[in-house]
Amino acid sequence: MSARHERAVAFTLNGRRVGATVATHETILEVLQREFGLFGARESCGQGLCGCCTLLVNGTAVSGCLYFAAFADGAELTTVEGLAKNGELHPIQRAFVEKSGFQCGFCTPGFILMTKELLSRHPQPTEDEIRHYLSGNLCRCAAYPDIIAAVKRAAELMRA
Amino acid sequence: MKSFELVEPATIDEAVALLEPDDPGVRAIAGATALVPMMKARLFQPTRLVSLRRLDGALRGVHEHEGGLRLGALATLTELERSSRVRAVAPVMSRALRTLSNVRIRNVATLGGHLAHGDPHMDLPPVLMTLGARVRAVSRRGERWIDLNDLVLGYYQTTMAADELIAEVHVPAQPTGARTWYEKFTALSADDWPTVGVAVWYRTDAAGSDTTRPTVMTEARVAVSAATERPVRVPAAESALTGAAPDDATFRKAADAAADAVEPLADLRGSAAYKREMIRVHVRRALERAR
Known part of the structure; x- marks a missing residue:
């Protein structure tokens, strides 16, 4: 691979300044796993449909499987690993535990990060807004009713 | 990759x-x-x-322009979905964006990419075709304006040269009382690409003081996408509507004309015959919902 096909990138990852050399065709999902050992965002469909690889780029949810790592240069990235502070789970994580908003947990990081974007825009979301935001996240265990209850509980905890 | x-x-x-x-x-x-x-x-x-992500501000933003819209090609679909300007000029666009793919894709995908891709399943091309939109394309040779009706030539093929870029999209001011709708039919899961997309637009004459004269449609536009190799306007349906009253019988006639005129492609979302019937159903529904 020639130098033109590589890129040095620097970004903030869960509050820490980091850098990496990436191939132009690598997705941010691949780089998070290979360079930083972060597996919270994980590939499932590989087409942006299922939401398992969700991460926040400058506070906005994106599909990590479709997002070139080179495009993350200069951005602020948040993965599910960055939510807990000082050993305390984030209120959204607590709400998912409290309401059992999962079964196997494979899709849970994606749901939690979509919920984070939702609540940043709609602190008191209607059921319709919750469904609208989460319609692009698939849970093959079909824990959907508990996930929606968890999102409502998260909104309460975030306001408290 | x-x-x-x-x-x-x-x-x-x-x-x-x-x-x-x-x-x-x-x-x-x-x-x-x-x-x-x-x-x-x-x-x-x-x-x-x-x-294009490091380009200066030239291709960004949602602007009002002479009562219509100037949309930067790098505007994300989320920006358009949330824009009060878009909602004021073309609420049919705001509604179509709500069910276009999902939040994460809309956060990243751009208007210019959506149009330049030439994929017949995209939701905005038929809507923009009925709104009378144009794109401004730029290249080393200068710039040119392309009517949305002339942009997509075939399956993933556009009239754009390989070295041309879409810079912006203009949506003209819409006449008072213009009625619009986009009907998206997904035959598989709710979040699938559409099997049929139908955009309609019509306006009626103002009856004014002469209440004995029935309201008729003075101009009508119908576009069908997804079932076809490219999004197409349907002149046969449009002429069935123009000059007629916006009533159920007229809408059925236009839906039949569209089903007869359009050439659907068979794929995993259905046979050509099935899609022809779905075009009939969804042209009628789009017109009813626009009313």
């Missing part, structure tokens, strides 16, 4: 200079949400991608 050269120009002039008129392996890229799946499937193996 195979590796490729990635360049990130800072100006439009630099960007168009990096595109190649005769090399299909060189493409502009913005959000990348449509091209990455094609690259993963090895349907598209670029030698060079010209990223």
